[in-house]
Amino acid sequence: MVTLNRRKALALMGATATAAGLATPALAQNRKITVGALRFTSHAPSFIGVERDYFKDAGLDVELKFFQAAPPMAVAIASGDVDYAVTAMSGGLVSLADKGAIKIIGGALSEEPGIDGQKILVSDAAYQAGATTPAALDGKSFGMSSAGSSFHYMGAKIAEKEGISLSYKPLQKVGAIIGALKSGQIDAWSIVPHIAKPLAASGAVHIVGDIADYLPNYQVTTVFTSAENANDEADMTRAFLAGFSKGVTDYNSTMIDQANGDEGVQQMVDLIHKYVYTDRPRDKAAPSIINGTMRLNEGAALNTASLQDQLSWYQSEGLVGADITLDTVVDASYVKTMS
Structure with a gap:
């Protein structure tokens, strides 16, 4: 011990x-x-x-x-x-x-099929530039708290299934990631729906996919x-x-x-x-x-x-x-x- x-x-x-x-x-x-x-x-x-x-x-x-x-x-x-x-x-x-x-x-x-789960988000700037689906995130930046975090893992699984490349930006805290996404300092992120949906409702962020599609029993x-x-x-x-x-x-x-x-x-x-x-x-x-x-x-x-x-x-x-x-x-x- x-x-x-x-x-x-x-x-x-x-x-x-x-x-x-x-x-x-x-x-x-x-x-x-x-x-x-x-x-x-x-x-x-x-x-x-x-x-x-x-x-x-x-x-x-x-x-x-x-x-x-x-x-x-x-x-x-x-x-x-x-x-x-x-x-x-x-x-x-x-x-x-x-x-x-x-x-x-x-x-x-x-994550459970048929139950609302974590969402894949993109900044408004990235969305307006054409990143309207996870497949369109090639070369984009993805927010995470730190290397080896669950955010890092989810981003990697999205990239693996879509055959794309993402760059990862460690921002330590959830609040900092939200601020970076809303301001366009990062292009994408994934998070639970009670955070994702209000962000999307603000217009500064858009929901473009579901983690369950990539990790159905995560x-x-x-x-x-x-x-x-x-x-x-x-x-x-x-x-x-x-x-x-x-x-x-x-x-x-x-x-x-x-x-x-x-x-x-x-x-x-x-x-x-x-x-x-x-x-x-x-x-x-x-x-x-x-x-x-x-x-x-x-x-x-x-x-x-x-x-x-x-x-x-x-x-x-x-x-x-x-x-x-x-x-x-x-x-x-x-x-x-x-x-």
């Missing part, structure tokens, strides 16, 4: 470019843990778990800690500042797992923790996954399956608005929250075939070691896996 402080974790990052099925273990009440999150609709299960006391019922006192991008969450997990988080698989996360610091323990957001985000928690804190980890999975079930049944009708949707929007688009009035935030609806993995089930594809791509690009196996990155003992 390896424990990394923040400095070591940052150095390592820089070196690489069904809920009911989860039994809630008995824990001492109010065990304090910290959960990392982005202010994205797709992180709703963590918000629901807090607001509806699902974590509390599992014996956990959860504090949410918010980040502006995924890579710093991996650093925070490795250094012990955060106990659990949801983020995309990345080259940095894989490298930290290879050092014995991190384990993926479940799945969160997936495991977009995963649930992960420190290797120490995965190995030595099984009860706490199962408790977290139980609370998180109840949030997933509430979200899917309400927002996707419409089990509680429009009233249920509006109540869920109220809950999510406490954490997402908090700088907007509720009436302005609601359409974006609803537009961001994507099905989340019941029971935090994990698509290991998708994760293997991602790992293989990182290896093919020389972003992570060629000898790393998926077992190094994933602890598959906690949830149902799909391959």
Whole structure:
């Protein structure tokens, strides 16, 4: 077992470019843990778990800690500042797992046929110049947070299928990527619909495709923790996954399956608005929250075939070691896996 402080974790990052099925273990009440999150609709299960006391019922006192991008969450997990988080698989996360610091323990957001998913965006300047489809992006620039990020992976898969070449511009934070796209400093990007659709509605950006057409069963985000928690804190980890999975079930049944009708949707929007688009009035935030609806993995089930594809791509690009196996990155003992 390896424990990394923040400095070591940052150095390592820089070196690489069904809920009911989860039994809630008995824990001492109010065990304090910290959960990392982005202010994205797709992180709703963590918000629901807090607001509806699902974590509390599992014996956990959860504090949410918010980040502006995924890579710093991996650093925070490795250094012990955060106990659990949801983020995309990345080259940095894989490298930290290879050092014995991190384990993926479940799945969160997936692309699913028939469910609205991540959009491919182009700037208005690029669109007016003829980039009206992904195939027309040859030679264009594509925004990403950093090399080896999920944005990098998605762009590469678009380019591979279309037989085109893209140049990648690392901009670190989602807000910076949005600003660069709107101003025409980059030509293209891909992102979840609750961000993509409002951008397109502004006229400064255009939607030209769907990631599902290129990665139909893409495991977009995963649930992960420190290797120490995965190995030595099984009860706490199962408790977290139980609370998180109840949030997933509430979200899917309400927002996707419409089990509680429009009233249920509006109540869920109220809950999510406490954490997402908090700088907007509720009436302005609601359409974006609803537009961001994507099905989340019941029971935090994990698509290991998708994760293997991602790992293989990182290896093919020389972003992570060629000898790393998926077992190094994933602890598959906690949830149902799909391959």
